[in-house]
Amino acid sequence: MPPPRRYSTEAIVLSRFDLGEADRVLTLITPGTGKLKAIAKGIRRPTSRLGGSLEPFAELNVALARGRTFDVVTQVSVEHAWLSLRDSLESAATAWYLAELADRSLEERHAAEPLYTLLRRAYELLDAGMAPGRVARWYEMHLADELGMRPEVDRCVECDRVLEADETFRWVPPLGGVLCVRCPGPPAARTGLSLEALKLLKAYQRLDIEALAALRIPAATEREVETAMRDFIRYILEREARSLAFLDEVRAAR
Numbered sequence: 001m002p003p004p005r006r007y008s009t010e011a012i013v014l015s016r017f018d019l020g021e022a023d024r025v026l027t028l029i030t031p032g033t034g035k036l037k038a039i040a041k042g043i044r045r046p047t048s049r050l051g052g053s054l055e056p057f058a059e060l061n062v063a064l065a066r067g068r069t070f071d072v073v074t075q076v077s078v079e080h081a082w083l084s085l086r087d088s089l090e091s092a093a094t095a096w097y098l099a100e101l102a103d104r105s106l107e108e109r110h111a112a113e114p115l116y117t118l119l120r121r122a123y124e125l126l127d128a129g130m131a132p133g134r135v136a137r138w139y140e141m142h143l144a145d146e147l148g149m150r151p152e153v154d155r156c157v158e159c160d161r162v163l164e165a166d167e168t169f170r171w172v173p174p175l176g177g178v179l180c181v182r183c184p185g186p187p188a189a190r191t192g193l194s195l196e197a198l199k200l201l202k203a204y205q206r207l208d209i210e211a212l213a214a215l216r217i218p219a220a221t222e223r224e225v226e227t228a229m230r231d232f233i234r235y236i237l238e239r240e241a242r243s244l245a246f247l248d249e250v251r252a253a254r
């Protein structure tokens with residue numbers, strides 16, 4: 001059976017660009033259809049009915065008509081506007097970063113309900129005021145998991161031996177996680193990982209959000225895990241996220 005010509009779906013805007021005089025092309029993530037591109041015709045005219053609702057950082061309900069190149073947005077309403085998320089530049093920049101990771105992880109029109117739920121939850125947490133860095137690490141860890149690339153933090157990625165607290169560790173994204181002291185690993189695998197950082201990586205895999213939000217963590221350990229997870233995500237997605245430069249600028253200016 002051919003898909004219906006008109007349909008409606010929940011959606012979050014991942015990115016957008018202007019087209020022609022007054023149109024805008026949006027990349028949306030939806031639970032059932034995954035990522036898709038849609039065009040909002042005439043949206044940049046002041047009289048547009050679609051107007052201000054087709055914005056990022058909100059859960060929308062979008063009515064679409066199938067089109068040849070892009071599906072066409074016919075109606076939109078806002079289900080959840082995460083307004084507090086926009087109050088802080090750091091949480092807004094983090095939201096862009098999370099959206100970019102989702103965008104890069106998905107192929108168009110492959111169902112993506114777990115990733116949709118993950119992004120939606122991350123936005124709720126940013127909106128509720130959770131530290132953006134923690135939301136980002138939690139999201140990166142679960143994104144890797146959803147992509148079938150859960151980092152190994154309990155056993156050595158090479159010899160499969162359970163890691164002991166009194167040894168030294170190295171973080172080797174191309175091998176999928178932590179390397180023990182006995183294994184040589186690739187020549188470039190010289191990035192040491194402290195025991196505290198290893199514990200925090202485990203926490204991001206195991207603890208629920210409430211427990212993660214309540215953790216008291218030295219800034220140096222947070223930075224170490226940030227670098228480790230960024231390296232890991234860069235390895236999985238095969239390049240650096242563009243939005244990171246802006247996020248780092250915002251944080252440096254704090």
Ligand SMILES: [Zn+2]
Nearest residue numbers: 156159180183
């Ligand atoms: Zn080993």
